[in-house]
Amino acid sequence: MADLSINFAGIKSPNPFWLASAPPTNSGAQIHRAFEAGWGGAVWKTIGAPVLNISNRYGSWNLGGQKLLAINNIELISDRPQDVNLKEIAEVKRAWPDRAVIVSVMVESTREAWHDIVRKVEDTGADGFELNFGCPHGMSERGMGAAVGQVPEYCHQIVAWVKEAAKLPVIVKLTPNVASVVPPALAALAAGGDALALINTLNSVIGLDLTSLEFSPSIGGKGGHGGFAGPASKPIALHHLSSLGTDAGVRSYSRPISGMGGISTWQDAAEFLLLGSTSLQVCTAVMHHGYRIIADLCEGLSGWMDEQGFATVAEVTGKSLPKFSDFKDLDLSFRAVARINPASCIGCNLCYVACNDTAHQCIDLTRPSDGAILKPFSWSERSNGKAIVKDRPRPVVREADCVGCRLCFNVCPVDSCITMESVPSGRKPITWDELTKQRPEVAEWDGMARYRKEVGIEIH
């Protein structure tokens, strides 16, 4: 059995799964239940500046009957009295010494305010801080949250203030609402931040009500943007995470990263670890299905690690980062083509329509009995009955014309029916970076045409 325990900048937890700072960590009673369910840690819902919350705070993006592909929220930081939060933090930590109890904090941008909150939190016995530099709504309008995270100098300043007072580890949680998370990350690390966390929520308008024509959710007839999270945000989170893991400057600090953004399954968790996370935070999946999902997250991750031969989480962390590449360093001579396995093809023709309408027109509809290539809908109006399925045309890839775009692979509803097969291109490996150094003339169409002719690339 793989060892799921982690040591994150000195904060220990029995598994890498922490509840993210959000409604699931709003109170001591909730976190007690979460720890009973098996969560390794919890980041207390942000405490700090006084706020007032409003009704209709969560919106959902649904598709094809699937609810909460993304959630969006305009809930602010904790609206509970600060002394109640601090008292409960202390109680939880006393009751659960082996779990990670981290407190998310956000106060107005003065040295005194930050020193004050740091002292109060350290008195509770909690394991560490998470600085909320990411909240994209409400708090940012008041100069906090994302208003800090978007400006590296502000990040640097506040982290420096916190580090003046803090003895516990300081995790800086970044906003994804920037062109690159690297500059704010570098600023936080330069100021002494002990660890990074990302992503906070994304700016979003989740939808409109088509009857009232109001925003959804509507707050007394009005609405606007909110923070977007949940399964649909995962690819964006993975992008930001890998951008930290592949930046030499960030790597030079050797500080751990707590990854989050749409983690719903153990597979998601494994991907976040492979791209450099040490701990993992979860919110939307829990808001959808409750604390109980920790069981399958741990079992799935542990089982996968066993299958892969990983003994510890540390062995997984960052394992795939060396395979990250910019486009300019990819091999232009690599060639793959799609192959459709006729034995598992169910004949839905989704690959055909996708390729024919929107890709490269290299799938034919071929009649099994005689191999004739048919146009779609070429059956007789007098045909009918289930017997027609026997000789329905089947999609077949014309490999010579297939550019290997992989659209068909992605739309096929049957696992492993379409495979992308590597085939020799007959050309020597070369990257765009190498090519433009060796043959600068390819930057012009004439030069490119000569190069293509020379190496036998024909595009029609």
Add this chain to the structure above:
Amino acid sequence: MSATAIRKALDSPLAELLGPLSTLDAVVEANRCLYCYDAPCAQACPTHIDIPGFIRKIGQARPRDAARTILSENLLGATCSRVCPVQELCEGACVLGAAMKPISIGRLQRYATDSVQDDPTPLFSPVAPTGRRVAVVGAGPAGLSCAGELVRKGHHVEVFEKRDLGGGLSTFGIVTLREPIEVALAEVEFLRRLGVVIHTGRELGKDLSWDELEDRFDAVFLAVGLGKVPRLGIPGDDLVIDGLELVEAGKVDPVRVSVGHRVAVVGAGNTAIDCATVAKRLGAEEVTIVYRRSAAEMTAYPHEYEFAKAEGIGFRFLTQPVEVVSHAGAVRGLRCQVMTLGKNDASGRPEPTPVPGQQLLLEVDMVVAAIGQTKPSGAAVEGMNLDRGFIAVDAGFKTNRPKVFAGGDGIRSTGAASTVMAVQDGKLASRAIHLFLTEEVRRG
């Protein structure tokens, strides 16, 4: 439907078997559809409804748009959603059938068509009148389909129906378990709203003449269907009940139908199973289907056979009735000859031959015949070329009589007769008639 009517429907042993899908049910099922391109279900549907197209609209909370998609190809989509043997057609061709459950296309279609059943708002835009007039004889599925399609092309169409209600077999011949009469009648009303003029109680050869049809109309479409169940041709067969009449009685007046304690149903098609089901559900203690061939040769669909067995209906194969035994006008039994299968006959099926000396007596007090229907007869076929007794038509549904076209069960000399095939006949014939009328106009 009033509360009393619902109560009554629920109490009836013949009430519709399947309830409507809830919106949640329909949307979840619609979302399971893969939205195939050039989908096999749409080819397998005899009327080629754009099935993935209408299902996607249900998934997007537009059942009315879904209904329009369905009715654009099949004006009797409400009936077809209930009576089609979907296992043999659309659902039998669903790409999900092999690995999992096929999409419940029939029930989704019903969900969509139910949503517009009593909606007076037109689904289709009106078209300019052409001034051309078409008569349709018979208000069954073929006639109504053809009439509706022609109205949608701007022609004036009048339907003449000999019965007092339109709908044909949808109204009288489909067991309520599958289609309540209200659905068939609502469909007739939908066609009226579309602009079809329907005269009931008008029968060709009685109060309607060929002269009138030919004088007043530019084209005629004959959709007269078939006749009664033929006689068994054995001693005592005057005491045998016509299976279609039993189904009709169970539909129109279920309270007054009386069935025997022990019932034999002769024949092994889908109607035989309907008759047996009606008898069983209306209180018969024992119902047996008697068939001279074996299970493999039955014309009933496999799912109907399974349904009948689940209903507790017995089957006696290789058994040929030879005499209805009676006393004082009351049936006492059905004497039968035991058969064996020989070489294939003209129909391509093994020919049943008697086993010498082996007879048996089934102790029954009611015998129902469901052995097909008689061929079209009377004024409808006056001067008509016939093909094995059915009205002969060319590929364009044209008969030998000038400007007279025909379709539906009355021309179905080969293949299985079904509602959906009749609807497709009506649709294809309407195109031929439209072409005939517009060519005639061009010729001046």
